[in-house]
Amino acid sequence: MTAGAFPRAQCSIAGAATWGVGEAPGHSAMEIAMRSAMGALDDAGLSVGDVDAVFGCLPGDLFAGLSFAEYLGIYPRFTDNNRTGGSSFISHLITACHGIAAGSFETALIAYGSNQRTGGGRLSTPAGWNEWDAMSDGLFPVSGYALAAARHMHEYGTTRTHLAEVAVAARKWAAGNPEAFVRDPLTIEDCLNARTISSPLGKFDCCLVTDGGAAIVVTSTERARDLRAAPVPVLGAAAATWYNSVSQSGDLTTTAAAESGPRAYRCAGIGLADVDVVQLYDAFTINTILFLEDLGFCPKGEGGAFVADGAIAPGGRLAVNTNGGGLSFGHPGMYGLFTLIEGVRQIRGEAANPLADVDIALAHANGGTLSSQATAILGSLATI
Amino acid sequence: MTGPEQQWREALSEGRLVFQRSRASGTVFFPPRITEPGTGDGDWEWVEAPSPATVYSVTVIPSRAGRATAVALVDFDGGGRMMGNVVGIDAESVAIGMRVDVFVDRTGDAPRVQFDATRAAR
Numbered sequence: 001m002t003a004g005a006f007p008r009a010q011c012s013i014a015g016a017a018t019w020g021v022g023e024a025p026g027h028s029a030m031e032i033a034m035r036s037a038m039g040a041l042d043d044a045g046l047s048v049g050d051v052d053a054v055f056g057c058l059p060g061d062l063f064a065g066l067s068f069a070e071y072l073g074i075y076p077r078f079t080d081n082n083r084t085g086g087s088s089f090i091s092h093l094i095t096a097c098h099g100i101a102a103g104s105f106e107t108a109l110i111a112y113g114s115n116q117r118t119g120g121g122r123l124s125t126p127a128g129w130n131e132w133d134a135m136s137d138g139l140f141p142v143s144g145y146a147l148a149a150a151r152h153m154h155e156y157g158t159t160r161t162h163l164a165e166v167a168v169a170a171r172k173w174a175a176g177n178p179e180a181f182v183r184d185p186l187t188i189e190d191c192l193n194a195r196t197i198s199s200p201l202g203k204f205d206c207c208l209v210t211d212g213g214a215a216i217v218v219t220s221t222e223r224a225r226d227l228r229a230a231p232v233p234v235l236g237a238a239a240a241t242w243y244n245s246v247s248q249s250g251d252l253t254t255t256a257a258a259e260s261g262p263r264a265y266r267c268a269g270i271g272l273a274d275v276d277v278v279q280l281y282d283a284f285t286i287n288t289i290l291f292l293e294d295l296g297f298c299p300k301g302e303g304g305a306f307v308a309d310g311a312i313a314p315g316g317r318l319a320v321n322t323n324g325g326g327l328s329f330g331h332p333g334m335y336g337l338f339t340l341i342e343g344v345r346q347i348r349g350e351a352a353n354p355l356a357d358v359d360i361a362l363a364h365a366n367g368g369t370l371s372s373q374a375t376a377i378l379g380s381l382a383t384i
Numbered sequence: 385m386t387g388p389e390q391q392w393r394e395a396l397s398e399g400r401l402v403f404q405r406s407r408a409s410g411t412v413f414f415p416p417r418i419t420e421p422g423t424g425d426g427d428w429e430w431v432e433a434p435s436p437a438t439v440y441s442v443t444v445i446p447s448r449a450g451r452a453t454a455v456a457l458v459d460f461d462g463g464g465r466m467m468g469n470v471v472g473i474d475a476e477s478v479a480i481g482m483r484v485d486v487f488v489d490r491t492g493d494a495p496r497v498q499f500d501a502t503r504a505a506r
Contacts, residue, residue, distance in 0.1 A: 129467075130415070131389075131415070133467040135467070135468055135497055135498075136455045136467045136468045136469050137453045137469055138455040138467060139445060143443050143455055146443035147441040147442070147443050147456075147457055147467075148441070150441045150442060150480070151440065151441040151457075151480070196444070196446050197445075198443045198445050198455075199443050199446075200443075245467075246467070247457060247465050247466060247467045248465070252440075252457070
């Protein structure tokens with residue numbers, strides 16, 4: 001057993017579903033999460049009674065896993081509401097794969113739901129600045145990301161137009177996805193002229209505030225082969241945490257994705273050239289640029305140039321956030337699980353913007369303010 | 385004997401910004417901890433934070449009321465980084481690399497560390 005070892009392809013995502021993305025008026029966060037959970041179980045052809053491990057988060061319930069089990073009326077052998085921010089769900093997936101491979105449990109449900117748009121209209125999170133950062137008048141969390149963006153621009157010549165390219169590409173993907181909450185045309189000019197939230201980030205550099213839920217069911221690949229949906233094996237996954245507050249970041253232009261990515265590739269036994277589609281947690285436009293660099297798609301500092309000229313939009317050199325991402329698909333507060341769902345849909349050929357012959361999807365999620373990073377490599381059965 | 389966080393707050397209420405320094409490694413660290421990060425060494429001493437310090441990054445938050453606020457990450461000579469408002473000049477004029485004076489603003493409900501760019505702009 002070496003550090004970073006992972007039970008490659010021994011476990012699969014056997015079911016996946018979303019519910020209420022955009023607006024789900026009259027529904028609680030729990031109801032949105034559980035609609036998603038029931039959808040994922042149905043997708044897999046499993047029932048509530050088959051679940052013996054429960055994972056997940058709700059915006060305001062720090063014991064969400066316990067609440068999910070209670071709500072479903074089940075008595076799981078393992079429950080985990082580990083909270084690393086929006087990356088939590090990929091951490092849950094890692095734990096679920098290890099637990100299933102070790103025989104500790106058989107069927108894991110990972111669920112999330114939020115009604116932050118119709119319930120309050122702003123980001124719903126118990127997180128905030130620590131006591132020391134709170135002496136500033138920075139806006140949590142956007143100013144943390146803005147500070148990273150400003151430093152990246154200073155060191156590498158990244159421009160607001162580069163940031164806008166990310167937002168426009170996301171919107172172009174969203175235009176082809178009926179489930180995406182915002183599908184209107186968006187131009188670079190629109191982004192550059194938009195109201196500043198926390199410079200250099202303007203309105204269109206920031207993710208949406210939506211409702212929405214997501215859930216996946218994970219079981220052994222052997223068992224998943226006999227279930228309703230085509231199994232999507234988890235080839236490898238890894239997480240890394242470098243700090244919580246951006247004030248403790250050292251070099252704020254490099255994130256822990258530079259560690260989680262390479263470890264995930266080693267676990268999966270793949271190289272970057274094998275990746276057919278990339279789903280990144282784009283809470284802000286700078287995230288996409290930072291993660292493309294840190295995950296190795298281009299050298300550090302060249303992310304701006306990499307995304308220029310529609311390179312990550314439909315028809316570009318690399319398909320990134322094919323659902324429209326947190327910027328245009330939906331962002332209920334913790335987006336990480338949606339990166340996995342879109343990866344599953346691409347591999348199964350069921351995505352709204354289907355790419356041809358997707359065998360390997362990379363899903364990457366961010367937690368905190370660039371603090372926690374987690375990367376998962378999903379494959380088709382052909383990759384086992 | 386109170387914990388380091390309480391000791392730090394007491395210094396701040398007297399108008400002093402202090403950091404911790406490991407006696408063995410000389411590493412300066414902040415926010416306050418019971419031991420040096422990375423080593424767990426509990427043998428440390430309080431030192432006064434040096435001023436001026438350097439803006440590592442800055443973001444400007446516009447205000448509908450009119451006055452924009454500059455919020456910076458500021459690096460201290462010898463180690464330590466803090467987030468805080470930069471005052472004394474137009475928010476839009478605060479730049480990365482600028483040397484700013486550190487002060488404790490005790491005019492509000494609670495004392496807070498801020499940075500003054502007046503001297504840098506001269």
